[in-house]
Amino acid sequence: MAEKVLMKGNEAIAEAAIIAGCRHYFGYPITPQTEIAAYMAKRMPKIGGVFLQAESEIAAINMVYGCSSAGKRVMTSSSSPGISLKQEGISYLAGSDLPCLIVNAQRGGPGLGGIQPSQSDYFQATKGGGHGDYHLIVLAPASVQEMAELTIKGFELADKYCMPVMLLADGTTGQMMEPVTFDFDVKPAPEKPWATTGTKMQREHNIVNSLYLQPEKLEVTNLERYKKYETVKENEAMWEEFMTEDADVVVAAFGIAARVSQNAVIEARKQGIKAGLIRPITLWPFPETPFKKAAEHAKAFISVELSMGQMIEDVKLSVSCTKPVYFCGRVGGMIPSPAEVLSAIKKADGGDR
C-alpha cells in the first residue's frame, strides 16, 4: 500500500498525470489551477519531460494537438475563461480524433467572472463548446483522491477511444488538501500506428487532419465518430449512489456540490426524510441508468449545482420528465450550504416537517 500524502487537488492531478506517463504539459497560468502548472514546471525537467508555458491558451491547446499527433500522452489545464479560449483547438482535436487530457478548474462566469469555484461550464464541457458535432468524455472528481484516479482514467479513456477527455473540476476541489495515495496500475499507452512519428521511408505518410472539403467524406467521419460515441455511452458511464435504494427525494450533484449534498442527505435521513444522492462521475456520457431506476420509486429529484441550472436538463432527460426535477444552486463563486440543500429536500418531500 502506497503512503498516504496530503496534497491539493491540483497537485494530485499533476502527479497522477506524471504517473500516467504524461511527459508533455502545455499551459498558461490562471487562478485557480496554477498549482498544476507550478507542479509540472518543477517536476517535468527532472524526469525528462516537457513543461512549456505557452504565450496563450490558444497556443497551448494547439501544442497539445501537435504533441498528441506525434502519439504522446499530453495534457493542458486552465480555468473557465482560458478554457473558452481553447475551444477552437478542442474542436480540432475532436475532429482529428486525437487523445489528450484537458483540465478545467472552473471559476465563476460569464466573462472574466471571478476566481471562486463554479460549475457553470457544464454545458460547455458536455454539449460541445467548440463548433461542430462532437463530444468530450467529461469526468467530474469530488475528492483529491478522485482527482488523481480520474486523471489516470482520463488518459486511458482518451487513448482507448482516440478522443479528448476533460477533467471538470472546480476551484474548491483544486485548492483543498486531502490525503491521497498514488497506488495505481496504469495501462500504458497503446500502439498508435496513426501517429505522425516519421515514416523512416518504410510506410505511407500518416496524416492527422480535421479538414474534409468533400461533404460525402466529412459526413462519413461524423457518422463513424458518433458510432464510437455510442460505444462510449454503453460502456463508460460512471456514477456513485448514496442511500438511493428507498429514496423519496433523490439529489443529483457532482463534484463539490455532491460533497455538500451528501451532508444534507445525511441530515435529512436523521430527520426522517428518505433522501438519497446520485453523483455522476462521468458527465458525458451522462449516467442515465441510476436516474431511470430511482424514478421508479422517487417522488422528486433535485439538481444541486454551482450554476443557474445546467445538469438539471440531463436529469430531466434521464427520467423522461416522469417525475418533477427541482433546482437548488448558487452562482458567482458561492457554494450552497448543506442547510440550503436540506431545505430544498424538505420542500421536494412535501413541505416542512
Place this chain on the structure above:
Amino acid sequence: MNTATILIAGFGGQGALFAGKFLAYSGLIEEKQLSWLPSYGPEMRGGTANCAVTLSDEPVGSPIVTEPNVLIAMNRPSFDKFEPAVVPDGYLFADSTLIDAESQRKDIKAFYVPATKMAADMGLTGLSNMILIGKMVKETGAVSLSDAEEAFKKFVPAKKAALIEKNIEALKAGFEY
C-alpha cells in the same frame, strides 16, 4: 470529539493557513479522515485569510465549514464575522491582544489567549498562530501533540527546518496557558 470542524481566521500573514496545515498533517499522522480548505485569491493579500480543517473518524463530507465547532479568531473582523456561526457547545479561541471583545454567548466555550503579546514576550514574533493552536489542542483534544515535530517535518521545507523548534515552543506555551 468525533468530528472537529475547525475554522481558523485572521489577517493575511498571521499564519492561519499554516496553522491549519499543521492540524491537517497531525491528523494525517493520526490516521484521521480530513480535509484542509484555504480561502484563496485577493483576500490572502493583507485582507482576511481563513482556512477550514475537518478532522474526523468518518469520511469527510463537505470540506466547507460554515458552522464550525472550533473557531480560532486571530483578529477582530474574524471574531465579528464567525463568532455567531459557532455551533452550540462549540469552542472559541480568540487572540485577546488583537480582539478587544468577548463573546456574549452562553452556549459556547470561549477561551481568550493574549497570543500576540505572548509571542512577542517570548521572542516568538509571528507565532501567535501556534500559541492559539496549542491552547485549542489542549481544550479540544482535536489532535495530540505527541507527533508535532513529525507533523512539521512533513510540510516545512528542509531549508526552514530551523524554525520548527520555535513553532513547538509556541505550541507548548499555548498548551500550558
